[in-house]
Amino acid sequence: MDVAHSGVLEVGIPVACRSCQARHGVVCGVLSSGQLKDLGRHSLRRKVDAGCEIIAQGSESSYYSNIMRGVVKLCKVMPDGRQQIVGLQFAPDFVGRPFVRESTLSAEAATDAEICVFPRNLLDRMISETPELQRSLHDQALKELDAAREWMLTLGRRTAEEKVASLLHLIATHAEPQTATSTAFDLPLSRAEIADFLGLTIETVSRQMTRLRKSGVIRIENFRHIIVPDMDELERMISA
Amino acid sequence: MDVAHSGVLEVGIPVACRSCQARHGVVCGVLSSGQLKDLGRHSLRRKVDAGCEIIAQGSESSYYSNIMRGVVKLCKVMPDGRQQIVGLQFAPDFVGRPFVRESTLSAEAATDAEICVFPRNLLDRMISETPELQRSLHDQALKELDAAREWMLTLGRRTAEEKVASLLHLIATHAEPQTATSTAFDLPLSRAEIADFLGLTIETVSRQMTRLRKSGVIRIENFRHIIVPDMDELERMISA
DNA sequence: CGCAAACTTTGATCTAGATCAAATCGCGAT
DNA sequence: ATCGCGATTTGATCTAGATCAAAGTTTGCG
Numbered sequence: 001m002d003v004a005h006s007g008v009l010e011v012g013i014p015v016a017c018r019s020c021q022a023r024h025g026v027v028c029g030v031l032s033s034g035q036l037k038d039l040g041r042h043s044l045r046r047k048v049d050a051g052c053e054i055i056a057q058g059s060e061s062s063y064y065s066n067i068m069r070g071v072v073k074l075c076k077v078m079p080d081g082r083q084q085i086v087g088l089q090f091a092p093d094f095v096g097r098p099f100v101r102e103s104t105l106s107a108e109a110a111t112d113a114e115i116c117v118f119p120r121n122l123l124d125r126m127i128s129e130t131p132e133l134q135r136s137l138h139d140q141a142l143k144e145l146d147a148a149r150e151w152m153l154t155l156g157r158r159t160a161e162e163k164v165a166s167l168l169h170l171i172a173t174h175a176e177p178q179t180a181t182s183t184a185f186d187l188p189l190s191r192a193e194i195a196d197f198l199g200l201t202i203e204t205v206s207r208q209m210t211r212l213r214k215s216g217v218i219r220i221e222n223f224r225h226i227i228v229p230d231m232d233e234l235e236r237m238i239s240a
Numbered sequence: 241m242d243v244a245h246s247g248v249l250e251v252g253i254p255v256a257c258r259s260c261q262a263r264h265g266v267v268c269g270v271l272s273s274g275q276l277k278d279l280g281r282h283s284l285r286r287k288v289d290a291g292c293e294i295i296a297q298g299s300e301s302s303y304y305s306n307i308m309r310g311v312v313k314l315c316k317v318m319p320d321g322r323q324q325i326v327g328l329q330f331a332p333d334f335v336g337r338p339f340v341r342e343s344t345l346s347a348e349a350a351t352d353a354e355i356c357v358f359p360r361n362l363l364d365r366m367i368s369e370t371p372e373l374q375r376s377l378h379d380q381a382l383k384e385l386d387a388a389r390e391w392m393l394t395l396g397r398r399t400a401e402e403k404v405a406s407l408l409h410l411i412a413t414h415a416e417p418q419t420a421t422s423t424a425f426d427l428p429l430s431r432a433e434i435a436d437f438l439g440l441t442i443e444t445v446s447r448q449m450t451r452l453r454k455s456g457v458i459r460i461e462n463f464r465h466i467i468v469p470d471m472d473e474l475e476r477m478i479s480a
Numbered sequence: 481c482g483c484a485a486a487c488t489t490t491g492a493t494c495t496a497g498a499t500c501a502a503a504t505c506g507c508g509a510t
Numbered sequence: 511a512t513c514g515c516g517a518t519t520t521g522a523t524c525t526a527g528a529t530c531a532a533a534g535t536t537t538g539c540g
Contacts (some may be wrong), residue, residue, distance in 0.1 A: 004468040076389065079479055082397040084390040091352075105389065134374045142340075148388035149316065149326040149345065156439025157322040157393035160527065191488060197394025204527055206489055223488065223536085239319055387500055400497065431518065446519055460504085462520065 045116050048109045054095060057106035064096035070113025071188035075196075085146060085197040086151075090174045094140060094214075096120075111188045124144040147215070155199045160237075163198040165237040166210040168218065170230060177189045183228045191223075285356050288349045294335060297346035302360040304336035310353025310414075311428035315346045315436075325437040326391075327384060328428070330414045334380060336360075351428045395439050398478075403438040404448040405477040408458065412468060423468045431463075 055061045074087040095107050127133050154166045175185045195202045212218045219227040295301045359408035367373050394406045415425045435442045452458045459467040
C-alpha cells in the first residue's frame, strides 16, 4: 500500500471517542514526507458501517477524514434520482474538502470502514506548518483527476462488457491478495453500485458478469468474491 | 474572466519566438496572489492553429503552457481509435504536467489559440520561491476535478438530449458575450469533437441540435454560432 | 426452523442511439 | 462563377443495452 503521500499512521494513544461512546478511537497522525504530527485529541478514529454517509451532498462539512481501512464511494445524485458514482477511494486517501471544491458530491462508506476524522482548521494549520503537505494534497488531487479522466473514457466510449472488465481491473489493482498467477478479491460494491459506477443497469451488469464467468475470465463465489485466473486476459479486454 | 488563481499577465517585452521564426512572442509573467514574476526569455508567447497538438499522448513533455486566448481540449484515444475528450480548458488555465500525472492524455488547440510556453524547471523554481503558487495549482486541479466529475454524471446518466444541452450550457458559461436576456457564443468544437466529448456519434449530436433548434431553445447560425434566447430553459433541461 | 425482504440472475421485449447511406451546405481553390 | 471536398444534416434500418417481469439466492429475524 502506497503511503508516500498524504498517508496516515496511528500513533496509538487510546482516547475516548466522542461520537460513539461505546467504542474507542485512537489518536492519529498525518504523515507527510516522513514527518509525523501528533494531532492530539482533535482527531479520532471511528468505525463506520457500509452505507454510512461521511459527507452529505450539498453540505458544507467542516471535517476531513482519512481512510484507514475500507472503501469509500463518491456519489452524485440528480433531483430525479439518477445516480452516478464518480470515484472510489481506498486507504490511505483523504476524503473531504481539499478534494471537493463544490459541494455537489456525497461520500459514503461502500464497505465497513475505519476513518480518522479531524476538523478542517486543523488541516489548515498543518498545511501552514508543513508546506510540503500542500504538495502532497496536490498530488492526491492529481491522482484523482487522472482516475476521473480514465473513467470518463470508460463511461463515454467503452461497451458494457469492457466497462465491467474495467471495474474488475480497477478493484483488482487496489485490493490485491494475489498469488503468482491469479488474483482474488472481494467486490466492495453491490451490483446496483457497480451499475451506478459504470452508467449501466443492474441487469446489464449481471449479464456481463455471467458472460465473463462463462467465458472463463473470472470465477465468482458468493456474488462478491471474484477470482481472476489470468489478469492479462482481463487487461486485453479493456484496451483493444 | 477569473484571474484570481494561476493567472497570467503579459509583461509586454517583445522577444523573438524560437519555434516560429516569422512571428514574435512576448515575455509573460505568472501572477500569483498579486505577485508578478518576470520570466525573462524563458517564457514566450506563441500562436497555435486549431488542431495543433500542445502535448502528445504518451509523451513526457518538459514544458508547461498557459492559455492566453482560445480553447484547448484534453483528449484520450484508445488503440482502436475510439476517442474521448476529457476536458476543455479556457484562458487563463494552465496546461501541462502539474495537472496530468500519467501521460495518457493529449492536449490540442480546439480553436486558434495563443499560449504562453515555459520550461518545466521554471515552474518548479517559481513554486519554491512563491509557496502560494502551490496552493493556486491545487485550486486549479480541484476545479478540474469537479468539472471531470460533473462530466462523469453527464456521460453515465444523462440522455443524448441532456448531454447536448449540458455541453451548450458549459460553453455558454465559459464564453459569454451575453445580453440581459439572451446569450450568444461560437462553439469551439466541431460536431465530431462534440460527439467525442459527449460519448455520442456525430449523427446523434446533429439530430439533437436540430431538435433543440426546432423546439426554440437555441438558434443556430453557420453551424458554429449559437444563440440561447432563454438560458433558464436550457438549464431546466439538464437538472430534471 | 421458516418466513420475509433484499439482492441477484435470467428471460422476453422495447427503444434510444448506433450504423449505414444519401443528400446538402459552405468554403477555398481554380 | 463553378468545382470539389470536408462538414453537416437527414433518412432508413439495426442493435446494444434498457425496461418489464419472473424466478432463484442469501441473509436476518422472530
